[in-house]
Amino acid sequence: MAEILTKSRARNIFYGGSIFFVVIFVGMTVHSHRYVVETSTAGMELSDEVVHGKHVWEENSCINCHSLHGEGAYFAPEVGNVMTRWGVQDDPEGAFEILKAWIESQPSGIEGRRQMPAYDMTDEDLRGLAEFLRWADQTDTQGWPPNDAG
Amino acid sequence: MKYESQKVAYWYILSALALFGIQVLGGLLAGWVYVSPNFLSELLPFNVIRMIHTNALIVWLLLGFFGAAYFLIPEESEREIWSPKLAYIQLIILLVGTLGAVGSYLVGIHGGREFLEQPLWVKFGILVAALIFLLNVSMTVLSGKRTAITNVLLMGLWLLSLLWVFAFINPDNLSLDKMYWWFVVHLWVEATWELVMAAILAFLLLKLTGVDREVVEKWLYVIVATALFSGILGTGHHFYWIGLPGYWQWVGSIFSTFEVIPFFLMMSFAFVMVWKGRKNHANKAALLWSLGSSTVAFFGAGVWGFLHTLHGVNFYSHGTQITAAHGHLAFYGAYVALNLAVFTYAMPMLRQRAPYNQVLNMASFWLMTGGMAFMTFVLTFAGTIQTHMQRVIGDYYMSVQDSLSVFYLMRFGAGAAVVIGALLFIYSTVVVRKSEVIAPGPANPAPGE
Numbered sequence: 001m002a003e004i005l006t007k008s009r010a011r012n013i014f015y016g017g018s019i020f021f022v023v024i025f026v027g028m029t030v031h032s033h034r035y036v037v038e039t040s041t042a043g044m045e046l047s048d049e050v051v052h053g054k055h056v057w058e059e060n061s062c063i064n065c066h067s068l069h070g071e072g073a074y075f076a077p078e079v080g081n082v083m084t085r086w087g088v089q090d091d092p093e094g095a096f097e098i099l100k101a102w103i104e105s106q107p108s109g110i111e112g113r114r115q116m117p118a119y120d121m122t123d124e125d126l127r128g129l130a131e132f133l134r135w136a137d138q139t140d141t142q143g144w145p146p147n148d149a150g
Numbered sequence: 151m152k153y154e155s156q157k158v159a160y161w162y163i164l165s166a167l168a169l170f171g172i173q174v175l176g177g178l179l180a181g182w183v184y185v186s187p188n189f190l191s192e193l194l195p196f197n198v199i200r201m202i203h204t205n206a207l208i209v210w211l212l213l214g215f216f217g218a219a220y221f222l223i224p225e226e227s228e229r230e231i232w233s234p235k236l237a238y239i240q241l242i243i244l245l246v247g248t249l250g251a252v253g254s255y256l257v258g259i260h261g262g263r264e265f266l267e268q269p270l271w272v273k274f275g276i277l278v279a280a281l282i283f284l285l286n287v288s289m290t291v292l293s294g295k296r297t298a299i300t301n302v303l304l305m306g307l308w309l310l311s312l313l314w315v316f317a318f319i320n321p322d323n324l325s326l327d328k329m330y331w332w333f334v335v336h337l338w339v340e341a342t343w344e345l346v347m348a349a350i351l352a353f354l355l356l357k358l359t360g361v362d363r364e365v366v367e368k369w370l371y372v373i374v375a376t377a378l379f380s381g382i383l384g385t386g387h388h389f390y391w392i393g394l395p396g397y398w399q400w401v402g403s404i405f406s407t408f409e410v411i412p413f414f415l416m417m418s419f420a421f422v423m424v425w426k427g428r429k430n431h432a433n434k435a436a437l438l439w440s441l442g443s444s445t446v447a448f449f450g451a452g453v454w455g456f457l458h459t460l461h462g463v464n465f466y467s468h469g470t471q472i473t474a475a476h477g478h479l480a481f482y483g484a485y486v487a488l489n490l491a492v493f494t495y496a497m498p499m500l501r502q503r504a505p506y507n508q509v510l511n512m513a514s515f516w517l518m519t520g521g522m523a524f525m526t527f528v529l530t531f532a533g534t535i536q537t538h539m540q541r542v543i544g545d546y547y548m549s550v551q552d553s554l555s556v557f558y559l560m561r562f563g564a565g566a567a568v569v570i571g572a573l574l575f576i577y578s579t580v581v582v583r584k585s586e587v588i589a590p591g592p593a594n595p596a597p598g599e
């Protein structure tokens with residue numbers, strides 16, 4: 001490396017530049033945080049049901065088989081748009097019914113097919129989960145996924 | 151080994167190797183479930199196996215970093231570790247936490263954010279252990295000689311521990327949850343861990359090639375500068391589709407493209423140092439792992455990362471087997487292989503003997519690296535087909551998966567090679583043999599014993 005780039009210059013560029021990028025990143029984070037609250041997820045209320053549903057989702061670690069907005073595991077289908085796929089995104093009662101039927105029919109036990117575990121959930125849990133997934137589905141995700149297959 | 155307290159690294163390395171074994175066996179099991187989905191499905195569902203696989207990975211890599219720090223800081227600072235006792239307490243906390251986490255997963259207690267599933271008490275344990283560690287190494291460095299290597303290493307370790315705070319922040323709003331989750335996940339592997347990697351690599355090359363410290367340290371600062379300048383705003387490549395503003399598509403695409411640079415520089419650094427080096431170090435296996443790590447990291451993180459980082463591509467490939475392919479080769483090259491390089495370098499000294507079992511160790515390098523490369527290729531093929539059928543044509547997920555089974559079978563085979571390689575590595579580093587399996591020739595200064 002050229003002589004003008006001495007070790008101490010390289011060090012100063014590293015420290016100075018890093019601080020510069022951290023400051024920009026923090027600024028953009030603050031803006032993005034406000035954008036989420038005021039724009040992209042503003043369409044639907046974060047009700048107690050949605051919050052409860054998120055806890056049910058987490059306690060059962062669904063994310064380690066499924067993906068949600070494309071993040072998670074790749075073993076089972078995307079669920080960020082499952083309510084659209086099932087055609088119940090605008091129908092809370094229908095969403096609850098179909099999800100309840102789905103969970104209660106697992107595991108399918110079909111030989112050679114990936115299995116979803118059995119879950120013992122109350123109606124409250126199931127309603128929460130359905131509302132949480134509807135909430136996730138209405139988020140403005142810049143048009144992702146490309147189609148309903150997820 | 152020049153300092154008595156470097157010995158603590160020995161126990162860190164042994165614990166790391168044990169967890170490494172568990173990690174790859176967990177991976178193999180998960181890979182088998184892909185091939186034969188009814189296997190264990192009621193007893194041990196896929197999600198639990200996967201948590202054990204990924205969590206064991208992260209914990210053993212961290213244990214390896216801690217061990218590496220305890221090994222190299224005394225040599226750099228030219229003094230004993232401030233408190234070896236605290237270092238052992240830290241290790242015990244981490245091991246209790248790890249066993250506690252695995253135990254809770256097996257009985258169904260876990261959080262639900264990927265990679266951060268540990269129960270709250272374990273998260274606190276990790277925090278306490280990190281604080282003990284930071285206190286211990288900072289006191290050592292501050293009262294000893296300061297070098298660029300310890301500066302960068304400490305900065306990386308401080309920042310990665312600070313970011314752990316985001317493991318406790320879980321907003322009810324899913325989009326915010328996801329945004330802050332990436333502060334741990336992305337800013338670990340694509341910023342702070344890179345600092346740790348570059349510092350450890352610099353230390354190894356300094357010792358193995360005998361190049362001037364001035365030269366090594368200048369490279370080090372340039373590498374870590376490019377890592378942070380690109381990696382911080384590069385976080386944006388995860389902000390495309392989770393409810394954040396559209397400008398991240400451009401910021402993320404541009405800056406994450408620059409993330410290739412530090413990995414390219416680390417690879418060049420390693421080869422240039424060997425080229426210029428004056429020393430013919432006896433530990434050939436450690437050199438192989440150092441060169442291998444920086445090279446595979448360039449391919450796994452750099453090439454396979456760039457493959458799907460532009461938002462126009464990521465729109466289709468997001469969350470497919472392509473992501474899994476990249477995750478495997480990147481983690482393997484950058485962090486697994488680097489840790490195995492330090493272990494290979496340090497273990498002979500910690501056991502106070504000349505480098506040994508080098509032939510077996512190098513064979514394990516090729517088995518593991520070949521296995522991981524093959525796994526990456528087949529997952530990339532699977533991911534390409536998946537992307538086309540599911541994301542472009544719009545076929546349903548489960549039916550697309552049915553047409554990928556041949557790739558999953560090959561992934562399992564590749565995984566078996568990796569497991570054999572890992573066991574061979576553990577055998578060659580931990581179990582003492584009296585002589586090399588193949589005696590070295592006269593031109594090779596490696597002691598054959």
Ligand code: HEM
Pocket residue numbers: 064072073074075173174175177178179180181184200203204207473474477478479480481482483486561562564565566568569
């Ligand atoms: C025996 C060899 C291995 C096999 C068979 C294997 C298999 C698997 C499987 C089946 C998954 C779950 C993918 C999914 O969600 O569908 C996984 C995830 C993962 N494995 Fe491995 N693995 C192996 C070795 C490794 C190694 C050596 C590393 C580290 C270098 C690693 C790091 C990871 C990571 C980071 C994930 C999460 C990936 C993501 O979310 O994108 N695995 N592995």
Ligand code: HEM
Pocket residue numbers: 070071072264339340387388406407409410447451452454455456457458459460464467468469470473476477478480481484485
């Ligand atoms: C050693 C460094 C790196 C490691 C260990 C690593 C590991 C990973 C892992 C495990 C994931 C999956 C996360 C999840 O579960 O959702 C991921 C995702 C991703 N990585 Fe990396 N990565 C590294 C460097 C890079 C670099 C340098 C780039 C870009 C040039 C990159 C681009 C991406 C992208 C675009 C994704 C998102 C994939 C998706 O949309 O599904 N990575 N990485």
Ligand SMILES: [Fe+2]
Pocket residue numbers: 336340384385387388
């Ligand atoms: Fe990233």
